[in-house]
Amino acid sequence: MRIVSFLPSATEIVCSLGLADELVGITHECNYPPEAQGKPIVVRNEIKMEGMTDREIDETVSRVLRSGGTLYRVNESLLRELDPDIIMTQDLCQVCAPSGNEISVVLKSLPRKPQILRLTPKNLSGIFENILTVGTAAGKTDVANKNIEVLKVRVEFVRNEAKKIRKKPRVFLMEWFDPLYCGGHWIQELTEIAGGCDALARQGRDSVRISWREVKDWAPEVLILSPCGYNVKDAVKRAKDLPREPVWNELPAVKMNQVYAVDAQSYFARPGPRIVDGLELLAHLIHPEEFDWQGPQNAYERFTPNVY
Template structure:
């Protein structure tokens, strides 16, 4: 059996770049409070069979006592559910909460298959965003008798709420999941109320420095977040995350430039010094801001805080 499964740099980057949002959760109204109570009991009863993002059915006889997470967003959800003791393995990229850094590491750009098997998890939570690169690793884990649940690559807040509910149900933490979702919805509503009367601004989101500048196009989580807060993504004429030239950025003339990376020291000072950038409104008005790439991208409980951070960065006047 191969000890390592190569995921590749693209999967690693995807971990830090994932993002998306919609404006509310699906409202399924039961006929009565009694029916609602019955539904919740059914959801949390073991044994249960759950279906993952790739259509695979997994039966759990009882709440898992040992869990491995293969992406930071899953890890953040699991810790928020109160599963510190149950989590036995996480990836090298998991840095939140602090307790995650103390867990056994099972790989970053590559998974240590033998190590994961040795941990004997009751369930492994993978992610649909990395299936292109991790399908072989998952097959190896399943061949070894492990249960692997592939979490949906959420495209909006509704799907994030569903993911949190699914993980809460599968781990016997449904009440905790419902509390997380409720708190997230409250925060989102507060943010949207703050910016409901703002004048929309043109925004450019930069996710890496030159010479290879990347940005978020349409069909990305970040684009959906910008739509939610009434900001125009100037890069939305192209799909997905893509490389863009300085000339294109200058031509698009954004009102605000949002930088999501922190690996370049003094980037907020260096960026305005690029050739021709002095003609951009965002540079003229000193509207270049930096946000936390994790809270504004990871599909977990902190994303509502990320939405607020993004809104404050673009519309500071609305939060005075």
């Protein structure tokens, strides 16, 4: 079987099912797991974002989408050469990977029509369903079910332990800095399971722009800096201007030194197996005395602006 992935989360799912050898094509953003490295790159970003500010990126992406343009370029000749049996894509977010009309155009160029798996989860159960969908299509249903059960056990452990904690801190996960975006899709659900409450997040829906006035009124006690698609180092770099916001020093999270930059790319933005790692990381950041973090030390960093 020959599988091509148009999005990083699908690449992670494929490899978690033991199908790395069947994965013949990936995107330029597929940087995990290690066994996916070195595969032919079928999808690349059309926009060179290096050196752009958050606002410049947001304005550029919005302008391209409004004009009917595309953010990604699929190497059609390479795709024809790879001759995939399965192509995995999504219709969840135009910013995250090729979707919709882009896929339709690509399919017309292929001499043999592959099976198309559109992975569009909006919550935790949807992510688990996607893992099963990929496993079933690739003949790994049993492996997928076993992996899902392991993930569910970890989720239920966090849920049950968090229920024992009386205090549910107000949390705000910031998905973009300028303009300001709230968390979308599964973020509110993860926060609640982890023993917090993020009333600014949109459960099962897209992330949207919000105002600093809304953040001030919510008065978060834990602030998570999670810019979509970036790791901790980049998050810290992009957050350097946040303390200039007039309301910044009024936020309880800032006063209590409970502001954290996280590896959004690995643990929050990609709806794959590591989303459960993200849940465990959230639980640790919200309730550090009750939940240990057993993952990589570079998964998060306390944000202290005066240090940078």
